[in-house]
Amino acid sequence: MVDDPAPTSYVAADIVILTISGGEFRVLLIERGKAPFAGRLALPGGFLEDDETVDDAAARELFEETGFAVGESLLERVGVYSEPDRDPRRRVVSVAYAALVPGPPPTRAGGDAAETAWLPVDEALKEPLAFDHSRILGDAVAHARRHLEYTTAATAFCPKEFTIAELRRVYEIVWRTSLDPGNFHRKVTRIEGFLVPTEETTTRNGGRPAALYTAGPLKWLPLPLSPAH
Structure with missing residues (x-):
């Protein structure tokens, strides 16, 4: 019997965490501390663990970054990003989420993050974010703005x-x-x-x-x- 080959692709959850602070619409970004894109700003996120669904992974990332559980904030899928070259290390399919949180908690770096900060959304949209995170951020902000029209x-x-x-x-x-x-x-x-x-x-x-x-x-x-x- 031939063993199954090692996986050729991985699944990640990336989260656009949005809040309002100081009269501005803000997003949580991390400064990457490791290659690839060391020193570049990026969205929080991480790979799926063996015992998780992708929704579980997004909820875990949200809690690790903010201390908010899903019931204390709004967490919704924005889209799936699967371009073959979106991560230079390996094939990674990302399921992106938008999280709306009531007031920014203190930031805390960890994992691949050297620093974290809440940036105004309009400023963040001009930044050359790591990977395809500029596209994900733009899609999540548009999702949030549109969502306010049709939901509570x-x-x-x-x-x-x-x-x-x-x-x-x-x-x-x-x-x-x-x-x-x-x-x-x-x-x-x-x-x-x-x-x-x-x-x-x-x-x-x-x-x-x-x-x-x-x-x-x-x-x-x-x-x-x-x-x-």
Whole structure:
């Protein structure tokens, strides 16, 4: 009996971890400490372990980089990247994910990473990232912006309890636009299942007390929100 040949290709999970901090849409990038592309910025990621699904690997990478479990953030597949020459070491097929996290935790380097940092998305999109990570980043950012139109994903960028103004600011930052406060308030509070009032208020942003909400059970919006309105 002939032994099975060694695998000629490997599977990896790469993660575009997105957050909002300091009024900017940001992504977590690592500076690679090893060849190939030593010293270049890249997305976090890693190879599949023997006992993992690719979703398991993505969840593990997310937790290792941020401390967030999947239930504490939004983790979604963006696409599969399988060009034969995308990794100069060997044939690697990558399943890419976008993770939306509510506020950036402290960064921590490890593995192939020399340093990690949260960069503004627009700045990161101009960087010559390692491998094909510039393409993956662009696809993930477009996915996130589009997803905010059709789903309640914007709440993943918010703390557990948030105001309507804080939620609106998420849309404005991700979409790079301004939204009419009154219009936005009417729209989101009329969508059943989008928001759940806590019956509490806060003055953390100054001004009059503002009502606090939590994310409701709704995932897909009955009608899309639009950055044009």
